[in-house]
Amino acid sequence: MPRRTATMLASTLILIALLCAGVLMKVPYSEMSPGPTVNTLGKVGGEPVLQISGRKTYKTSGNLNMTTVRVTGADYNMNLVEAVYGWLAHDSVVVPHDTLYPNGKTEQQSTQENAEEFSQSQESAKVAALTELGIPVTSRVVVSTVIKDSPAQGKLHAGDVIKAVDGTAVKQPEDVAKLVTKHKPGENVTFTVIPAKTAAAAEKAGKEPQGSEKITITTAKAAKENRAIVGIQAGTDHTFPFRIDIKLADVGGPSAGLMFSLGIIDKLTPGQLTGGKFIAGTGTIDDRGKVGPIGGINMKLVGARNAGARYFLTPDDNCKAAATDTPRGLTLVKVKTIDDAKKSLEKIRTGDTAALPSCSAG
Template sequence: MPRSTATMLASALVLIALLCAGVLIKVPYSEMSPGPTVNTLGDARGEPVLQISGRKTYPASGHLNMTTVRVTGADYRMNIFEAVYGWLAHDSVVVPHDTLYPDGKTEEQSTQENAEEFSQSQESAKVAALKELDIPVATQVVVSTVVKGSPAEDKLHAGDVIKAVDGTAVKEPGDVAKLVTKHQPGEDVTFTIIPAKTAAAAEKAGRAPEGGEEITIRTAKAPAAEGDGEEGGKDRAIVGIRAGTDHTFPFEIDIKLADVGGPSAGLMFSLGIIDKLTPGDLTGGKFVAGTGTIDDAGTVGPIGGITMKLVGARNAGARYFLTPDDNCASAAADTPDGLTLVRVKTIEDATKSMEQIRTGKTAGLPSCSTG
């Protein structure tokens, strides 16, 4: 066999071996890419995303799009070729697998966590929107979870409204822990509660829950190394619950959007609710997209995957992107052409910026910078 032919054959075999290795060798990375955007003022799968009943609403045009990110599953393992392609591509990001699924979290666990965060973000979006419109929202402290095998099991239930502990009114979730831990383990503590079913019926009727019944629970000693939502620690008294908050809205607001998780749509849901509850267009017919968590007070928080959300928004046609203040630097470092970033810290910031966008007076919009 001629030497040149042998060399070519050897090279081909090496190339084939490298190709096989590239396909077969898995690397501990995952991929993020732009996901779909959804107009909170429009429909999804044939029904309105925001459904409000019991209160006058107004037509809304334009776009207030929430944005999403697609990620590879927890069980999916990229090969070398996929990782290199992802690193080189502009419309995707390759990150360590543990970034998306820390501590060996399964896809099922991640999905459940995202669903819970999405549900909470909807509640906070409603509260923030109504507070911005000066519409009263009743807030109460509730039993969030009951620890299995704890003194509270079968006595308190998730959703029970906690009115008082030992006769002292409860105003914040943290009050419950402070009042319980005044006791020594083995002592009785008395909760004044409204059962979850009664509270749910009141919420459905659009009124604050009333009444109450007393439940006495014998406290136990907290585990030495961990708490259970109350102040844990050696010789501290606990009953085995986690306290949280719930809200009673004066009318019904439903957010209908399937297959979406996480807390990052909160800001855009709030703006969509505000738009539907006020005369005129918040957008002025403009295409605005954005992202950001939101709390009950209307504070906008940072999110992950900002660069992918920018790409998804621009591909969908957005011209303006409402950007959480803490994400501004990374967003400004890689902004798609034709997309204007608008920095927001609160829901009030966002509504003021929307007024500037609506009227076309955009020179003074708060912007993002890399510094």
């Protein structure tokens, strides 16, 4: 066999061996890629994403698309060849497995957590939108979760309205922890609550819940700190003056909050926020309308541009990363609050795009 042929054959065999080794060699990485985008003003499966009843709504046009990211599952074992391909590809990102599933979190746990965050983001989106429109929303501090085997188990229940702790009125969820930690472990703390069933019945009847009762709980010591706890997580419950439903399955996480809020505002106000333009975006939102950062920003930009978006509403804290690799034809618009977003939409609608707040990579 000629030397040249033998060399080529040996090189080919080595290459094949390396490829086989790469396929068999598992690496601790996961992949993120652009997920589907959904127009919050449109329909999915024949149903409107935003459904409002009990209040006059107005015709909308254009797109206010929320964006998503696909990720590989917690049990997916990426091989070296896939990791290298992902690193080289423009439309995917390879990240350490623990970035997506920290502390051994299972896919089921991650899905549950994302579902809870998605539900909370919907509530905050409704509150932020109605507050921006000057429509009153009644808010209450409630028991969100009771930890198993904690002092509160059997005494407090999810949905109980917390009116006061030790006689001090509670106005924000964080007030509860502050009042409980004034005690030493082993001391009694008294909660004034309206039971969840009573509160639910009142809400269904459109009335403010009444009929509080006092419950005394002996505090315990926190697992890693010398502070008093009772074993609950406090949250906020809202009563809306009319019904707002968000119909969207198989989506998780809090990052659609901003776009849901804008969609609600568009449906409840005359005129059209988008002016018929295709606008996408992302960002968490709190009850006060503040926009927060999200993960996977660059993948969301790619997904938005592939769907046809021309403008992308970008949380201020994500601007730097987004500006380093912006798809051609997509204009980034920096937003800090829902009011910022509304003002930017007005500029887009009227063609005053030179005045849009932009993102900088510097």
